[in-house]
Amino acid sequence: MARRVLEKNTFSTGELAPELWGRSDLTAYANGAARLRNVFIEPSGGVRRRPGIRLVDELDGPVRLITFEFNTEQTYLLAFGDKRAVVFEDGVATRWFETPFGVEHHDLLNWTQSADTLLVVHPDASPVRLTRTMAGDWQMTLWAWRATNYDTAQPYYKFIDPAVTLSPSGTSGSVTITANADVFVDGHVGTLWRIAGIEGEITHVAGPRVATIALKDTLPSTDATIDFSEQAFSAVRGWPRSVTFHQDRMVIGGSRDLPNRLWMSKSGDLFNFDLGEGLDDEAIEFALLADQVNAITGVFAGRHLQVFTSGSEWMVTGDPLTPANIQITRQTRIGSQSKRTVPLVNIDGATIFAGRSGREIREFLFTDVEQAYGSADLALLSRHLVTDPVDQAFDADRRLLHVVMGDGSLGTLTLYRSEAITAWSAQSVADCQFQSVSVSGGDVYVCLRRGDRYYLGVFDEDCGFDLQTDQEIDANEPPRRHWGNLDALDGLTVSAWAEGTLSDGLLVAGGTVTLPGNVGPVSSVQIGVPFTHEIYALPPAGRDGSRPHGGNAVRLVSLTLRLQQSGQLRVDTGRGLRDVALPVSDDAAGTETEKETLYSGDITLRSLGWRRGSGGTINSGLWRIAGENPRPFLLLGAASEMGVND
Structure with a gap:
C-alpha cells in the first residue's frame, strides 16, 4: 500500500x-x-553558492598569511614568504621587508599583536617585533630585553644537571670558567650567563668544560658554585614557541628546549622578565607539570589566560595575576597538534583550536554552571571534512570559520551558537590546493597552490569564477575578442563571462585568451577558473x-x-x-x-x-x-x- x-x-x-x-x-x-x-551555509539555514575568488597577485612561493590591524580603518595583510614579507593594503602590494623566517619555518610560525606592534616567534628562529609607525613606515627588529649596564631582564635557566658546578678563575673582568661536566658548545659565544647572580657574556669557548666570560660586575668569590644559568632563549637552546598579551603582561609559552615552561613579563613592562623579589607586579615563571607530555603549543588571552599543550588544556587564574596568587588548573585532556601552529580563534567567548588527532575542531568554552572549561567537538557530525588542519580564520561578518586542511581543501563552518547552528561545507578550486587563510578588513584572503605556482586571492561577492580577473577597455577603444595581461593564468583552462554570454573551455596561452566567434568583440570581460556548487539530499x-x-x-x-x-x-x-x-x-x-x-x-x-x-x-x-x-x-x-x- x-x-x-x-x-x-x-x-x-x-x-x-x-x-x-x-x-x-x-x-x-x-x-x-x-x-x-562550494557553498556557504547561511546562519538562517539556507545554502548560498560561495563567492568566486578574485586574483590579487601571483606569489613567489608559499606564504603564511597574517592580519595586521593598525586601527579600525587601516588593516593590512602580511604575506610571510621565504625570508621576506610583503605588505598588502586593500589588495595591493605596497612594500616588502626581510625576515628571519624561511619556508621551513611556516608550520610553527606564531604571532600576536598589541596596538601597533606585531610579535612573531618560531622555536628555531630569533623572535621579531614588527611596528607600523604613524608616518606609515614599517620597522622590523629583533626582540630587545630591558637592560642596564649590569643586567639584562630576560629569562634564564640552568639546562644541565643541578649538581654541576662552575669555577671562575677570577672575580671581575674577563675570566675563565671551568665546569666539572660538559657544558659549553661553540654556539654559546655571544650568549649571556649568570654566575652567583652576576651577568656576563661568553666570549670564547675552549672546550666542552672551559669558556671565557666577560663579567659585568664582581663575583663574590672564586669558589666552585652550582648557582649559574644561561639565557633561556638562544640559537643553542631555541626560541619562544608561542606568545600573547594578558593583563598588561607579555606571556611566552614554551620554547624548543623548554617546551612546557611559561613566562610572564613584569606588569606594564613587556620585555622585562626579571623575577625580582616576587612582588605583585614582577615577572612570573613556572613549568606545567603533569602525568603526561605538555609541550605548549599556544597561549590565548580570553576570559582567563588559556594554555594549550600537546596533551591537555589549562586555565591560569588570578585576579590580577601575581607571583603569589597565580593558579593553573588542567581543564580538558584533548591536546593540540604539535607539528603545526593552527591559530587560536575566539568566537563568542569560545576559543577554537585544532585537536591533536587531526580530525577535530574543538571549542574551549567556560561554563558558569561548572565553573570550568569544556572542549566540545564542532566536527562531530562532519568528521570526514576535517583532515589535519593547518590554518584557520574567522569571518565575523558572515559567521564563517574557514579551516585549511592538510589535503589542500578548505572546510567552512557556519557557527551561530545562539541559534544552535553548527554546519560544515567544503570548498575547492580546480587543480589548486589551499595553503593559508586570513581575514583582513572583513575580506577573506587565501593562498592557493597549483603545481609549483602560488596565488593570493580574495573571496569576492562580485566574482563568479576562481582566480578571476576583470578587464575593461576605454570607451574610445573598439571592442575586442583577444584579451591579454593574463600571465598569472597562463596554461589554465578558463571560462569567460562577456556581456551576458558564458564561454567555457578557453585556454590561456602566452598570457592571452581568445573569445569564440559566436561571442563577438566585447568591451568588458570576466575571466577565471569555473567551479561547481553541489547540494545533494541525504x-x-x-x-x-x-x-x-x-x-x-x-x-x-x-x-x-x-x-x-x-x-x-x-x-x-x-x-x-x-x-x-x-x-x-x-x-x-x-x-x-x-x-x-x-x-x-x-x-x-x-x-x-x-x-x-x-x-x-x-x-x-x-x-x-x-x-x-x-x-x-x-x-x-x-x-x-x-x-x-x-
Missing part, C-alpha cells in the same frame, strides 16, 4: 559524514545534506517515528525548492541534471538586467520512477543540485514529497 511522506530541509546542520547516513533518528538528519560543496528516511524506509520502494513525487535572488538552477530529480528556467520575480533587486535574471520564490518539480532501498552512496538521495554558471544561487529550503510502497 502506497503512502506519501513529506520531508523538509533547511541544511542548518551542514554536510553529514557518511557513517551517519543511517541515523535518521538524529535531529541533525532532518536538516543535513549528503554533500555541500538518503530518504521515515518520518513516522519508526525507522528509515529501508528496502521499501520509494519515489520522489515532487520537489519544492525555495529560492532567493537566484540566477540559475540545475537539478537532478532522477533523470540527470537539467537546467530549470526561472521566472522573473516581482521583488527582484538590483539593476534592470539583474531583475530579469534573479528570482525569489518557490519552484516545484515533479518526478516519476521508483527506487528500492536508500543505499549508501553519494547519489542515494532523491535529488541533487549542481551548477557552475557564474550567477548567484541561494536555496533557503527544500520540501520533498515522496511515495513509499509498503
